[in-house]
Amino acid sequence: MEGQTIRAFTSESVAAALVASGERVLSRSLKYHRPRTFFCMEGHCGGCLARIDGVPNLRACQTPCTTGTTIEGQNAYPSPEIDLFGAVDFLFPRGMDHHTLMTGSSILNNLASKVVRQLSGLGKLPATESHELPAVQLERVDVCVIGGGPAGLAAATAAASSGASTLLVDDQLRLGGSLLADPRLGVAVADARVAAAMAAGVRALPRSTAIAFFPEDAPEDGGVLAVATPDHLVRVVARRWVWATGGYAVNLLFADNDRPGVLAARGVGRMLVQHGIAAGERICVVVGKGMDDYANALAEALRGARVDVTTTSADQVERARGRSWVTAVELTSRRRLDCDVVAVAAMPAPASEGPRQQGCRTVLDPARGGFRVIVDRDGRTSTPDVFACGDVCGYVGPMAAATVGARVGGAAAEEALALARELGPIATTAARRGA
Ligand code: FES
Structure with a gap:
């Protein structure tokens, strides 16, 4: 990979450009230096971490290509494809407990600890220092939908169509979620649903990750959802929340299932x-x-x-x-x-961390992918004000997720608008301040 020039479409992910160019191994694992590369292509496995434009540990599948983007592999010498430290994997086929390495002699143990410390950690520090904290923006909306896949798009469209101010938060490079990975649906369907959402008045925050919910922050508003966009932080306050985070791509159990490819x-x-x-x-x-x-x-x-x-x-x-x-x-x-x-x-595992953080009850349901959020017919969770729909409530697939999403988005908007009639409209301020 290193030293070569590859061609890419603008805004295509670095990962897609690398795959199309036949590039394969991006880095080596932390301890055994086993080869690492893409697995999920949707930002959730960490297999595609690379140093991009001097910044370590960026996900190649969630980083858009621009002219002159530089990509370097990590944790390998001399290169991710041929890594001398890969010998560790070969020499310790049954594993190695570095805590007990050379404990017979204190001199050798000190030496071993030094070497282990040198080898640990993934990537080198960024090429340039950053002293600036990102700006912070406040968003107040009737309904906040997290997840821009089939369920989230349908929920947001239904909520906005009912007249509720609606924010859609999605962490991917492009809205559409699993629609963009399903040959029965595809890009045209995804784009049409995104267009319908925008036409209904949905405001979208793409490439934005819902980091965490803070109930103690602005308790009079019911708490704040922190969202990281590519260049600033957004504090979201909403009257109703809809989690449509879908499911994570997971692997199946067989020997050497971590091999690239x-x-x-x-x-x-x-x-x-x-x-x-x-x-x-x-x-x-x-x-x-x-x-x-x-x-x-x-x-x-x-x-x-x-x-x-x-x-x-x-x-x-x-x-x-x-x-x-x-x-x-x-x-x-x-x-x-x-x-x-x-x-x-493999059946996707419900991405239920967000709703769980808001206290929503889950149940372990292996037949539906793992810990799914428990909801009623209209997507109400066990936590007041919080709804969920789609694969986060157990795998249903993109077609069913969209149907449920529309119903749940409508129910969330109905509650938010009832509150607006009682308390007055929510102030949709978007003030910015330094962090
Ligand atoms: S392939 Fe990029 S995070 Fe999984």
């Missing part, structure tokens, strides 16, 4: 649908429980893009093969499927 099926779908990139030439789709529909749709779309596709069920996969990139999967039947990408279709 083992990708989330949704990441492979996102590359194909959003970026027009086939992630590999021979792709093995591994189908987890409850994911047949999506896996079949993806396999069909990949075949349409002239990819050689095989499918196998998750319980048959024993191990991924390959060192710096996957070359095959071995099955329990001792068969071997040669491939250059393994697309893991």
